[in-house]
Amino acid sequence: MKRKYLLLSLTIFFNMMAIAQEQIFSIDTNGDVVTKAKFIEELYAGNYNNITPYTLKFSEKINILQHFTPSKNLTTKEMASYNLETNNAVAMRKAYTINGLRYKGWDNESGDFNVIEILFGNDTLLTLKYADGWDKMSTDYGSYTSKFCGIENLGDDTYAAIFKGVDIMSQPPYLTIIVMKNGKASLVFNKPMIINDIKTNADGTKTFNLQENVVEWIDENTPANSPITHTMTISSGNIYFK
Numbered sequence: 001m002k003r004k005y006l007l008l009s010l011t012i013f014f015n016m017m018a019i020a021q022e023q024i025f026s027i028d029t030n031g032d033v034v035t036k037a038k039f040i041e042e043l044y045a046g047n048y049n050n051i052t053p054y055t056l057k058f059s060e061k062i063n064i065l066q067h068f069t070p071s072k073n074l075t076t077k078e079m080a081s082y083n084l085e086t087n088n089a090v091a092m093r094k095a096y097t098i099n100g101l102r103y104k105g106w107d108n109e110s111g112d113f114n115v116i117e118i119l120f121g122n123d124t125l126l127t128l129k130y131a132d133g134w135d136k137m138s139t140d141y142g143s144y145t146s147k148f149c150g151i152e153n154l155g156d157d158t159y160a161a162i163f164k165g166v167d168i169m170s171q172p173p174y175l176t177i178i179v180m181k182n183g184k185a186s187l188v189f190n191k192p193m194i195i196n197d198i199k200t201n202a203d204g205t206k207t208f209n210l211q212e213n214v215v216e217w218i219d220e221n222t223p224a225n226s227p228i229t230h231t232m233t234i235s236s237g238n239i240y241f242k
Helices: 002-020 076-080 084-093
Strands: 025-027 033-035 055-062 096-102 113-120 123-135 150-155 158-165 174-181 184-192 194-200 206-211 217-219 229-235 238-241
Touching: 033 184, 113 158, 113 174, 113 184, 123 174, 123 184, 184 238
Parallel strands: 123 158
Antiparallel strands: 025 033, 055 096, 096 113, 113 123, 150 158, 158 174, 174 184, 194 206, 206 229, 229 238
16 A cells, blocks of 8 residues: 555656656657747847958867668668768768857957857858857866857757856856757757756756846845746756756
């Protein structure tokens, strides 16, 4: 009897946990990413002159060669002449490139880069601009330490690129996430969120401990408000927020 109650309690607990967490994007019947407006806030891009040509600050390539399956990704004609050289060439045409670009002449302005550019082969999929800019990750962000962006393989040829916006006075920086799938790129999350820490769990999942506000202080011993906290978990091919 006690065992039955324990199993029932665990079932209720995990059901409550599932309800509390929400996927920040979904996949439709065509296999494409479907975004949710509640998780995306517009960035201030500004209207500036003489900011091009941009300066390349970093470039990351997602090498999909290790996930490349000839029977799935090659056409019939390509399959007929399939060999390692063809495999490499086709895979490179299908590779994603993530570029971080700096406005020309903005070396003394905030942030490390102002433009995120996502390419698929030679095609530009998405360009995201932010006047205040994004920064390198903190030195204590686990596997993301001192990186311009974190990259996650979500499985099923789906990838996420994660960026941290610049810290401006008492405002939380933006947490920006772009998902790449089927040769497309979608902004799935963009909200002011302080990343308190990022933990890689024993099962390979990642947990972000987030805070959506800055705690103000009346004096050194008296906070004027309380932190509003959230968690974001990368698990089972998606990203969950609560």
